[in-house]
Amino acid sequence: QVQLVESGGGLVQAGGSLRLSCAASGGAFSNYAMGWFRQAPGKEREFVAAISWNGGSTYYTDSVKGRFTISRDNAKKTVYLQMNSLKPEDTAVYFCAADQRPRLYSGSYYVEAYAYWGQGTQVTVSS
Numbered sequence: 001q002v003q004l005v006e007s008g009g010g011l012v013q014a015g016g017s018l019r020l021s022c023a024a025s026g027g028a029f030s031n032y033a034m035g036w037f038r039q040a041p042g043k044e045r046e047f048v049a050a051i052s053w054n055g056g057s058t059y060y061t062d063s064v065k066g067r068f069t070i071s072r073d074n075a076k077k078t079v080y081l082q083m084n085s086l087k088p089e090d091t092a093v094y095f096c097a098a099d100q101r102p103r104l105y106s107g108s109y110y111v112e113a114y115a116y117w118g119q120g121t122q123v124t125v126s127s
Contacts, residue, residue, distance in 0.1 A: 002027035002098050002116040009094060009121030012086055016125070020081040022096030022118055030054075030074040033099040035114055036081045038092035038123075045095065047109045049081060053102035059109065063089075086125045093120040 008020040020036070035050040049070040050059045058070055069082040079096055097114035107113040 004118035006118045006121040011124045017084045022079045024077040029077040034079040035097045040092040050108045095120045
C-alpha cells in the first residue's frame with residue numbers, strides 16, 4: 001500500500017510559477033511510474049504528466065508541454081511538478097498517482113492505470 005501526499009499548491013497570478021510535490025510512504029516507490037492529474041470544477045479528472053520509474057521517460061498533455069516539468073527523486077520518495085507560465089485555465093485540484101508498473105505505456109494517460117492516489121492540492125491562477 002502506498003500513501004501519497006501532495007503539497008505546494010496555492011494562489012498565483014497568470015504567468016507565475018508553482019512547484020508541486022508528492023511525497024510517498026509505504027510500498028516500493030522506485031518501482032512505480034508516477035503521474036499527475038488535475039480536475040477543475042464540473043470537469044472530469046484529466047492527465048497532466050507522467051514519469052517512469054527511473055525518470056528516463058516522461059509524458060505530457062499537449063496543453064502543458066514546454067511549461068510544466070515532471071521529475072522525481074527516488075531517494076526522497078518524491079515526485080515533483082514544476083509549473084511555469086501558469087494560465088487561468090490551469091486552475092484545478094492537482095492529484096498525484098502511482099502506477100504499479102515501472103514503465104510508461106499507452107495506458108499511462110488514463111486514470112484507470114493508477115492504483116494509488118493522493119488527496120489533491122488546489123492550484124488557482126488568477127488573471
